[in-house]
Amino acid sequence: xxxxxxxxxxxxxxxxxxxxxxxxxxxxxxxxxxxxxxxxxxxxxxxxxxxxxxxxxxxxxxxxxxxxxxxxxxxxxx
Amino acid sequence: xxxxxxxxxxxxxxxxxxxxxxxxxxxxxxxxxxxxxxxxxxxxxxxxxxxxxxxxxxxxxxxxxxxxxxxxxxxxxx
DNA sequence: CGTGTAAGGAATTCTGACACG
DNA sequence: CGTGTAAGGAATTCTGACACG
Numbered sequence: 001x002x003x004x005x006x007x008x009x010x011x012x013x014x015x016x017x018x019x020x021x022x023x024x025x026x027x028x029x030x031x032x033x034x035x036x037x038x039x040x041x042x043x044x045x046x047x048x049x050x051x052x053x054x055x056x057x058x059x060x061x062x063x064x065x066x067x068x069x070x071x072x073x074x075x076x077x078x
Numbered sequence: 079x080x081x082x083x084x085x086x087x088x089x090x091x092x093x094x095x096x097x098x099x100x101x102x103x104x105x106x107x108x109x110x111x112x113x114x115x116x117x118x119x120x121x122x123x124x125x126x127x128x129x130x131x132x133x134x135x136x137x138x139x140x141x142x143x144x145x146x147x148x149x150x151x152x153x154x155x156x
Numbered sequence: 157c158g159t160g161t162a163a164g165g166a167a168t169t170c171t172g173a174c175a176c177g
Numbered sequence: 178c179g180t181g182t183a184a185g186g187a188a189t190t191c192t193g194a195c196a197c198g
Contacts, residue, residue, distance in 0.1 A: 043188040121167040
């Protein structure tokens with residue numbers, strides 16, 4: 001039953017921003033586009049996992065390569 | 079050069095409190111006693127690693143077993 | 157000694173919107 | 178479309194102190 005560390009949602013957006021080099025705006029936008037799914041604290045603060053950070057960096061790379069968020073969403077279940 | 083995830087200081091005290099079941103007061107006290115060494119954000123907010131969380135739980139267990147923080151500090155370099 | 161708490165301030169995050177295009 | 182920004186409020190964290198003992 002213990003969840004692997006990579007999937008534990010414990011990191012706040014400020015740290016994610018530092019680790020990825022992306023703006024909080026970008027990170028929140030990817031969530032808006034249904035590409036990342038952070039948890040929320042009782043107060044509504046977003047919590048990400050290390051896996052989410054990987055995903056976010058991947059999203060940004062693909063956007064840089066010309067993809068659109070809608071296409072990335074389609075690619076999800078593959 | 080990449081640091082292992084277990085040592086990345088990215089978790090704030092609120093989450094550490096949830097994961098360990100300890101109060102923030104207790105967690106801060108262990109730092110005061112030089113038993114844990116979180117990083118700090120520019121604004122002074124504490125950031126812990128998964129390894130720190132292990133350490134904190136271990137400290138609390140030992141305190142429960144009758145040890146004192148001073149003794150735990152001595153045990154550190156062994 | 158190790159921990160609880162009330163106190164006031166500061167850092168961090170949140171949302172919705174306007175902007176560009 | 179994807180991202181920047183200013184705006185105001187809310188959640189979270191910080192420190193130093195008093196308390197018990």
